[in-house]
Amino acid sequence: MRRQRTIAEKVSCTGVGLHSGAPVQLTLLPARTGTGIVAVRNDGDRPVEIPCHSQAVQSTSFATTLGHDGATVFTVEHLLAACFGLGIDNVRVVVDGPELPVMDGSAASFVYLLRSAGFFEQRDPRSVLRIRRPVEVRDGERWIRVEPARRFRVSYAIDFDHPAVGRQTFEVDGLDPDHFERELAGARTFAFLRDVQGLWDAGLAKGGNLENTIVLDDDKPLNPEGLRWPDEFVRHKVLDLYGDLALLGLPIEGHIHVERGGHTLHQKLVSAILRDREAWYIHGAERSVESSFELRRLLVPA
Secondary structure, eight states: OOEEEEESSOEEEEEEBTTTOOEEEEEEEEOOTTOOEEEEEOSSSSOEEEEOSGGGEEEOSSSOEEEETTEEEEOOHHHHHHHHHHTOOOEEEEESSSBOBOTTSSSHHHHHHHHHHOEEEEEEEOOEEEEOSOEEEEETTEEEEEEOOSSOEEEEEEEESSTTTEEEEEEEESOOHHHHHHHTTTOOOEEEHHHHHHHHHTTOOTTOOTTTOEEEOSSSBOOTTOOSSTTHHHHHHHHHHHHHHGGGSSOEESEEEEESOOHHHHHHHHHHHHHOTTSEEEETGGGOTTHHHHHHHHOOOO
């Protein structure tokens, strides 16, 4: 029986926001069983808690932005992916600005931070959202679907009209922290040089550079060190998917198929799953003292 997990001690880091370019300090704290992942903005007149849940999503444009009670925090997906991939259920994420630090553009630094804090197994069982019937969302040639499976699985495909990217696919079979750390956590975010000026004009990517973003011109990556994997682009999309699935509020058992996905499509699937109350059930809730809380947290108005 898998039990809920938090971190063993407080740990902090500093960095800059990818889009804001502003310096930020991030502190991770242990949280009680059943808390889930909660972001805390502590740079205002009073701390504001923002639940890392689908209901708190305010935007999926270029990053995932969460908000509550007038406060927002954006670019949360890489830290959430690290929590999802390592099996962290409960943690408080305290940030002194509007955006989490970008670090190297992947989840590797967050994995290091979480492992440095250590893991603490808690007393209550870990419940799982188990898919019982397929749920699908389509947007032209882009689509995402989850169907029943005995474990967590991902089949992801991207297709970009660029010689360094093209069509790439990646498969995940099982939610294995070691596999996540080895094969996905280090995959960096990427951008096309032709789009950078538009991002700047929109007030975005102010903190982006070749140390935290793969930048592609018309032919190749501009980063001097090159790619970490030939298919780093699709690996990063899977990493983003992990972070967006964390907003379900529970780990998921099901096979997720994605064609040309992104944050918006990922979140449409999360919302569609939670709205379709016949498509899933909480496995293990009958053993957990937190089951009623988990159910209330998951139910989304139709």
